[in-house]
Amino acid sequence: MNVLVTGGAGFIGSHTVDxxxxxxxxxxxxxxxxxxxxxxxxxxxxxxxxxxDIEEIFExxxxxxxxxxxxxxxxxVSVEDPVHDALDNVMASVRLIELCKxxxxxxxxxxxSAALYATPQYLPVDExxxxxxxxxxxxxxxxxxxxxxxxxxxYIIFRYANVYGxxxxxxxxxxxxxxxxxxxxxxxxxxxxxxGKQTRDFxxxxxxxxxxxxxxxxxxxxxxxxxxxxxxTSINDLFALIAKHTNYGLAPRQAPERKGDIKHSVLNNxxxxxxxxxxxxxxxxxxxxxxxxxxxxxxF
Ligand SMILES: NC(=O)c1ccc[n+]([C@@H]2O[C@H](COP(=O)([O-])OP(=O)(O)OC[C@H]3O[C@@H](n4cnc5c(N)ncnc54)[C@H](O)[C@@H]3O)[C@@H](O)[C@H]2O)c1
Numbered sequence: 513m514n515v516l517v518t519g520g521a522g523f524i525g526s527h528t529v530d531x532x533x534x535x536x537x538x539x540x541x542x543x544x545x546x547x548x549x550x551x552x553x554x555x556x557x558x559x560x561x562x563x564x565d566i567e568e569i570f571e572x573x574x575x576x577x578x579x580x581x582x583x584x585x586x587x588x589v590s591v592e593d594p595v596h597d598a599l600d601n602v603m604a605s606v607r608l609i610e611l612c613k614x615x616x617x618x619x620x621x622x623x624x625s626a627a628l629y630a631t632p633q634y635l636p637v638d639e640x641x642x643x644x645x646x647x648x649x650x651x652x653x654x655x656x657x658x659x660x661x662x663x664x665x666x667y668i669i670f671r672y673a674n675v676y677g678x679x680x681x682x683x684x685x686x687x688x689x690x691x692x693x694x695x696x697x698x699x700x701x702x703x704x705x706x707x708g709k710q711t712r713d714f715x716x717x718x719x720x721x722x723x724x725x726x727x728x729x730x731x732x733x734x735x736x737x738x739x740x741x742x743x744x745t746s747i748n749d750l751f752a753l754i755a756k757h758t759n760y761g762l763a764p765r766q767a768p769e770r771k772g773d774i775k776h777s778v779l780n781n782x783x784x785x786x787x788x789x790x791x792x793x794x795x796x797x798x799x800x801x802x803x804x805x806x807x808x809x810x811x812f
Contacts, residue, residue, distance in 0.1 A: 514538045515728065516575045518561060518608065519582030520554065521547035523680045524623070524672075527721035528579060529554050535725055540573050542566060543582060549679055561604035570615045577728045578612055580605065580622045583653075587627060590649035601652035602659075609663045619666040621727040624653045626673050626713075626738070626779055635744075636713075636780040639671070639736050646772055657736070666734060668727040673740035673779045677717030677799060678806035689714065689800070692751060693807050696760040706769035708748035713740045713778045716799035719792035723784065732787035740779035741792050753797055757804050 515532055519525040520541030526549045532539045539554040541547070547556055555573075559566050561582055583601050584590065590597035605622070612620050629637045630644040645651050660667045676689035695702040723739055751764055785791040 513576045513728075514540060514573050516540050516542065516569075516573070516578045517554075518542050518578070518580045519623075521545045521550075521556070522581060522585075523677075524675055524717055524720055524724075525581040526551070526679055527677070527717045528581065528724045531718070531721040531725045532579075535729075537725075537728075540569070540575070542569060561608055562599060564607075566607075567611060570611050575612075575615060576618050578608070578617050578620045579724050579727075580608060580620060581724075583623065584649070587647045587649045590647050590652065594648040597648045597652050601649070602655050605656040606659055609659055609665065612665055613663060617665060619668070619728065619733060620660060620663075621668045621670065621724060622656060622660055624657050624669050624671045624736075625650070626671055626740075626777060628654055628657075628671060629777075629779075631774050632777065635776060636740075636742055636778045637738070638780040639738055639783055661734075668733060669736040670723065670727070670739045670784075671736065671779070672720065673713035673715050673738070673777070675717050675720050675739075676714050677803050678810075680717070680803075682807075682812055688712070688747065688750065689754070689803065690807070692754045693758065693800075693804055694812060696754055696758040697804070697807055697811075699760065699762070701762055702764055703767040704747055704751060704764040705767045705773065707766075708751065708764070709746050710773060711744035711746050711776045711778065712750075713743065714745055714750070714796055714799075715739060715741050715792045716794035719794050722790060723788055723792070726788040726790050730788050735783070735787060737784035737787060738779040738781050739784060739792070740781045741796075742778065742781045743796075744776065744778040745796060750796075753800055754804070757797075757801050
């Protein structure tokens with residue numbers, strides 16, 4: 513079975529490539545960046561999905577499945593540069609979907625986001641929760657979802673909560689986990705925005721990669737699934753856990769609350785568990801210690 517992983521040089525993509533090759537799939541990656549954590553069993557094309565020449569890659573490899581992870585993944589960048597965001601998240605996705613149709617791909621799995629739930633009306637948020645938009649990123653991800661649904665292809669749409677783990681770049685728009693770990697390992701001061709009581713649903717990247725893999729092998733299709741742990745962790749508790757495992761002794765500085773920050777977020781994962789026979793199980797403390805030891809061995 514040949515699987516195309518777009519964005520396979522990125523954080524979630526690189527783990528997904530590892531999981532797929534371990535499971536015996538032939539993996540082909542399209543990413544505009546060179547892989548930092550290349551998998552020797554995968555084939556890499558350093559190409560942009562907006563380049564019409566990528567059709568040659570579809571002609572060369574007969575893809576059974578496509579896992580679409582390539583995106584402009586930063587909410588902040590989408591606000592600063594909505595054109596860039598729309599090109600990468602809408603236009604590139606539409607081009608990809610058209611190629612999947614033309615070359616009879618059996619199923620496409622796409623990565624969307626909890627950003628579509630904006631400020632949730634109830635918790636934990638299930639997939640029936642209305643969508644609304646606080647950023648161009650949320651608009652572009654939702655638009656991609658709608659193109660996928662219209663395509664006639666078999667599909668799974670994943671809406672990820674806060675993904676963390678080894679290889680997540682702490683610079684730029686990174687998750688709070690990798691930012692905290694990098695600062696604490698280097699014994700640098702760090703800030704918590706607001707009172708730190710805001711909560712998030714942190715899901716370990718290897719569990720996410722497993723779900724991407726299962727989306728190909730399990731029967732479920734044509735559905736939208738949350739990818740989450742169904743449990744809430746406050747930023748203060750996250751700080752304390754990482755501080756404990758990095759022997760960090762400084763107190764956090766309190767910074768003003770960020771405009772537009774959601775107070776509480778936790779996603780219901782019942783539907784994904786039923787559909788894929790899998791639920792993200794890695795306990796937060798275990799995922800954090802693995803991530804800390806990765807950062808200690810591979811400083812960014
Ligand atoms: N990390 C999270 O917590 C999170 C949460 C919700 C959704 N997501 C989504 O999951 C996916 C993967 O996220 P990530 O955290 O691994 O991001 P990432 O930035 O590490 O990886 C994205 C990859 O896509 C590539 N890419 C972007 N546009 C491209 C294009 N036009 N052509 C070719 N390659 C292109 C980039 O070079 C990069 O390697 C994204 O779709 C993102 O929006 C991530």
